[in-house]
Amino acid sequence: MSHQFELAIRQYIAAFDGKNELSPAEFQAKIDAVYHQKFSFVPKDGKTPEDDGVHTSKATPLSRAEMFEKESAKYAAGTVMTLVHFRKIGLDCFDIAIMEGDTTVRVVTTISDKQAAITWEIPDGLSLKVLEASVKSAAFKFVEFGTYGTNM
Numbered sequence: 001m002s003h004q005f006e007l008a009i010r011q012y013i014a015a016f017d018g019k020n021e022l023s024p025a026e027f028q029a030k031i032d033a034v035y036h037q038k039f040s041f042v043p044k045d046g047k048t049p050e051d052d053g054v055h056t057s058k059a060t061p062l063s064r065a066e067m068f069e070k071e072s073a074k075y076a077a078g079t080v081m082t083l084v085h086f087r088k089i090g091l092d093c094f095d096i097a098i099m100e101g102d103t104t105v106r107v108v109t110t111i112s113d114k115q116a117a118i119t120w121e122i123p124d125g126l127s128l129k130v131l132e133a134s135v136k137s138a139a140f141k142f143v144e145f146g147t148y149g150t151n152m
Contacts, residue, residue, distance in 0.1 A: 006094075008030075010083060016080060016100075041062040041119045082099040085097045106121070107119045108120045
């Protein structure tokens with residue numbers, strides 16, 4: 001199952017070559033191959049300035065439709081993406097780093113039904129956020145196991 005997700009994510013990232021050669025229907029098909037219907041993206045916590053300094057605020061998760069809008073805008077703008085690494089770090093859990101222009105975006109993704117179900121954006125580099133996201137992924141899979149019947 002994970003090899004099918006890896007193939008889909010590699011094809012999706014390859015579409016961001018700056019040439020915009022895909023029709024809207026073909027781009028939608030690539031989105032559909034990667035993102036689950038109940039997909040949610042949890043961005044990094046943002047830092048907002050305050051009078052007394054800087055504090056961290058919780059970021060609002062994005063739905064599949066919001067991610068489609070965001071990714072469509074990137075594609076239309078001719079963004080070039082390159083896959084830096086794709087590592088399996090748990091049960092249907094992957095650490096993925098993507099280079100977007102000059103910045104590296106690193107996410108931990110949990111898959112369900114061969115598609116990304118939930119993705120957490122994490123800071124680049126070694127951090128406890130990878131472990132934290134991996135544990136959240138295990139909890140997500142545990143809940144998912146309980147929603148399907150057994151073959152007994």
